[in-house]
Amino acid sequence: MTLAETLRARLQERRERNLYRQLKTLAAAPSPRAVVDGRELLTFSSNDYLGLATHPEVIAAQREGASLGAGATASHLVNGHLEIHARLQEKIAEVTGREAALVFSSGYMANIGTICALVGRGDNIISDRLNHASLIDGARLCGAASLRFAHSDLGGMERQLQRAAQNGGNTLVAVDGVYSMDGDLAPLAEMAGLCRRYNAWLMVDEAHGFGAMGSSDLPLAGSVAAAGLDQDAVPVMMGTLGKAAGNAGAFVAGSRELIDYLVQFARPYVYTTGMPPAVAAGCLAAIDVMLREPERRELLKCNIAFFRTRAGALKLPLMESASAIQPLLLGCEKKVMAVAAELQRLGFLVGAIRPPTVPAGTARLRITLTANHTQAQIEALLAALDASLRAFGASAVPV
Numbered sequence: 001m002t003l004a005e006t007l008r009a010r011l012q013e014r015r016e017r018n019l020y021r022q023l024k025t026l027a028a029a030p031s032p033r034a035v036v037d038g039r040e041l042l043t044f045s046s047n048d049y050l051g052l053a054t055h056p057e058v059i060a061a062q063r064e065g066a067s068l069g070a071g072a073t074a075s076h077l078v079n080g081h082l083e084i085h086a087r088l089q090e091k092i093a094e095v096t097g098r099e100a101a102l103v104f105s106s107g108y109m110a111n112i113g114t115i116c117a118l119v120g121r122g123d124n125i126i127s128d129r130l131n132h133a134s135l136i137d138g139a140r141l142c143g144a145a146s147l148r149f150a151h152s153d154l155g156g157m158e159r160q161l162q163r164a165a166q167n168g169g170n171t172l173v174a175v176d177g178v179y180s181m182d183g184d185l186a187p188l189a190e191m192a193g194l195c196r197r198y199n200a201w202l203m204v205d206e207a208h209g210f211g212a213m214g215s216s217d218l219p220l221a222g223s224v225a226a227a228g229l230d231q232d233a234v235p236v237m238m239g240t241l242g243k244a245a246g247n248a249g250a251f252v253a254g255s256r257e258l259i260d261y262l263v264q265f266a267r268p269y270v271y272t273t274g275m276p277p278a279v280a281a282g283c284l285a286a287i288d289v290m291l292r293e294p295e296r297r298e299l300l301k302c303n304i305a306f307f308r309t310r311a312g313a314l315k316l317p318l319m320e321s322a323s324a325i326q327p328l329l330l331g332c333e334k335k336v337m338a339v340a341a342e343l344q345r346l347g348f349l350v351g352a353i354r355p356p357t358v359p360a361g362t363a364r365l366r367i368t369l370t371a372n373h374t375q376a377q378i379e380a381l382l383a384a385l386d387a388s389l390r391a392f393g394a395s396a397v398p399v
């Protein structure tokens with residue numbers, strides 16, 4: 001087949017299965033209002049949980065940071081490592097309660113790079129089935145025996161730890177702290193206990209936890225801190241800077257030796273241009289705001305509670321999530337697309353999530369709440385959800 005024929009056939013198949021994806025073009029980042037394909041909508045789809053992507057101080061810091069250069073001009077190890085990166089790494093280490101941290105250009109690269117640097121042929125990588133695609137791809141690429149367990153199933157995880165022990169080699173267990181499409185938290189304290197018992201290394205992806213939750217001592221340090229786990233219990237903590245931090249990029253935090261090791265062996269760190277200095281400056285400003293304005297996390301928490309109470313009263317198909325990610329499980333791809341289109345007609349943008357992002361038969365609306373949403377805006381969304389789910393006969397779908 002020619003290239004054109006191959007592409008056409010595969011695209012056609014995707015359309016027929018209601019899995020074809022389309023870009024929506026926004027005039028600017030949601031605040032949470034956004035002009036989407038030329039029309040103003042209220043968005044409940046961004047991961048900007050604290051409203052920092054449009055915070056004047058963060059934007060001003062990026063402008064200022066750009067005076068250091070529009071780009072880093074080389075990889076970190078050549079000449080692309082600036083003082084501003086070093087300062088950001090120190091700040092991240094401090095707020096995560098780790099000895100050191102390393103910034104990556106994206107979370108996807110941080111996950112692939114870290115997994116591939118830590119385990120390989122002769123080792124084991126154990127993953128939750130609902131892990132983010134970047135952890136899954138890291139597990140595929142690294143060459144270690146890839147063992148998976150059902151979502152948050154501690155018994156299944158222990159069986160895989162036993163299998164890994166029989167296989168020999170080192171074992172890395174990688175999980176999301178907050179599941180990106182489900183919003184639920186991993187049972188991290190129990191997982192850390194199992195890892196200790198079986199001498200496995202625990203890696204937690206805090207893409208949705210960093211900045212949005214933590215402990216009283218470390219309010220930004222995510223679900224790991226919320227579970228009271230230190231660097232010994234969770235030696236590899238990864239987080240992103242494009243979600244609650246409102247910028248772009250990611251980090252891995254842990255021991256000084258882990259960071260030294262990743263600088264040597266994490267190929268997506270070594271062989272890519274350094275993070276633009278403006279982004280590093282924006283991240284530093286975002287962390288400052290996060291520390292200075294704890295009320296943003298409080299507002300987010302209130303919005304989550306408000307949404308769940310009202311959605312529960314309307315019998316919307318809520319999932320077990322205490323985080324800013326509040327999916328409504330509809331099951332069928334066609335229904336999800338129809339409801340999302342109806343919501344857009346009513347003036348709301350929510351994520352319509354289908355396989356392969358989520359398992360077959362679990363298509364869902366992915367609603368994300370931020371500190372910038374008002375209760376009136378959430379009420380308006382709930383009314384629109386209620387109306388559009390009714391219109392498509394999708395209310396109170398059994399799980």
Ligand SMILES: *Cc1c(COP(=O)(O)O)cnc(C)c1O
Nearest residue numbers: 106107108132134180207240249
């Ligand atoms: C978004 C996300 C990533 C990837 O981070 P990027 O910086 O966007 O590449 C990794 N893990 C999880 C759980 C995520 O949600």
